[in-house]
Amino acid sequence: MNPIVFVEALQKEIQSTQYGRHPAELYDPIQYIMSLGGKRMRPLLTLMGAYLFTDEWEKAIKPAISVEVFHNFTLMHDDIMDQAPLRRGQPTVHEKWNHNIAILSGDVMLVNAYELLLDITPDKLRHVLARFNRTAAEVCEGQQLDMNFETRWDVTEAEYVEMIKLKTSVLLGYALELGGIIAGADAESTNHLREGGINIGIGFQLKDDLLDVYGDPAKFGKQVGGDIIANKKTFLLIEALEKAGGTLLDELNGWLSCREFDKAEKVRAVTEIYDKLNIRQVTEQRISDYFAKGLSNFEQVQATPERKEMLLSFTRQLIEREN
Template identity: 60%
Template sequence: MAQFNLKEAGELLAQELEKRAYGDAPENLYAPLRYILSLGGKRLRPALTLLGCYLFDDDYKKAVEPAIGVEVFHNFTLMHDDIMDDAPLRRGQMTVHEKWNPNIAILSGDVMFVKAYDYIMQVEDNVLRSAISLFNKCATEVCEGQQFDMDFEERAIVSEEEYIEMIRLKTAVLIGFALRLGALIGGASEEQSKVVEEFGVNVGLGFQLKDDILDVYADQDKFGKQVGGDIISNKKTLMLIKALKQAKGADKAELLKWLEVKEFDKVEKVKAVTAIYDRLDIKEMATSKSNEYFDKGFTALQKLDVPDNRKQLLKEFGIYLQNRDH
């Protein structure tokens, strides 16, 4: 069988997603679902389910249906997150609640969650219970992470440790689950599937920390979301947490001013806070922390008992996330 290719796996999944009807009526329930799934994206999480399967079994296509479930669930979380954040753009296009309205977006997201179960259940009976149990744990943790994220909006001080735990729950556990689900479908032992998950959670942490950096420093045309959105909304990212800790004198006063002001020019705020980050070397500090988690993920691979060429695919995936610019 030909060598597994993550990009080709993503393209395969995109084609499979297009074939799915999800439901017909009422149109305003299913059209938003089809819309958000049509916006593209890298399809990394479902592709990781296929890769997790391929690590242990050549026939990775038997993981396609559960992988679609992973992608549907991921987009459900994006749809609801966009409502909570009042985000205008998703992948460069109008968010669902902007294109329709928040009530439609909530209900369409709800049906996506149900559809995710439909697809994830398409596994062999011997791993069905584990698959659903792990999915339930993952989905619960994602909700916990989102609630922590919202709670942090009401707090003046959030510690670095609290922030890392929040992004572990909100982002990293889904990457770990996607890989572990595929590994179980591929016949991995419980122990080996946990190793794959450990890799996924750590690179997921590195991925989110890198995403925080890109939110400030990415090229708008490549990023697909509003650059500086975290600054505009006073989001308690690691970058802001470190800046509040490091800033002194005029920088501290200016940063606190921008955090407290209610009416402001968005472009001016983003420019001013970014300048403070630059003066304090915040980007470098956040990059170092991000790389720390990528390194933990790569170290976990030493415990993985699969052929080196397959293990290398996971490492290359981690390196790709580490070096991405959008």
């Protein structure tokens, strides 16, 4: 099976899905954000999770779209909280319409996500809804922790990893688990799928933190050093604050407290501090550890080697990404 078959099936379903028509101000923003594209990684993982155990993977298409709708709902509300002007290079919903419309349209998207799950057979629906509810709550918990961290300078590595696990990784885990549940997989295998998705997701976020400092601007797709300029609490900054001492810590705190500065100079200076503390090497090791855990989880799934290879190959490709 070629993964492009899954991609085409997802695109066809997304284009044909109707979220509502009237009033247009409520539903047009949903069609808009869903049309902006993106990697569609989460619904693709749901279909791959189902294909591990059944040839009837098509029955997972609508539930897979549910995951994508929920993901975009969180993005719509996150953009409001972050006051972000752009999403995937286009105006965010609250910029194109207004904040109130973005809030209400996002609320309806959550309802739409539940409606798309109703395509699941009754014998599995209760389990799926319970797992969806827990995952949705965890995503909100992660967002709240992220906001809490904005006013704290004592965030530990363990706290940061727990935050990114909740905010971004549990949804990857759920996407895979969902496919397995729909296909009738055993509980141990669906647990391995969920844990594998979570571990890979943590690795992705840590790699994103790393690429923001050390990535190739031509490949990364956004400004390198943006996190440093914004004093964003990333894994690298948290590690540096824990490891630095003496004049190096004074220098780092000086840049963090500085209100007026040359952006390029700050990025260069903080990067040099990271270099002196071997922060890049520490981060790369953590990334490698989480990716290895995730791949190990997938290896333990009770499915044929041929079917597992699609998921493993796709995951390895994602691991090698630089954007």
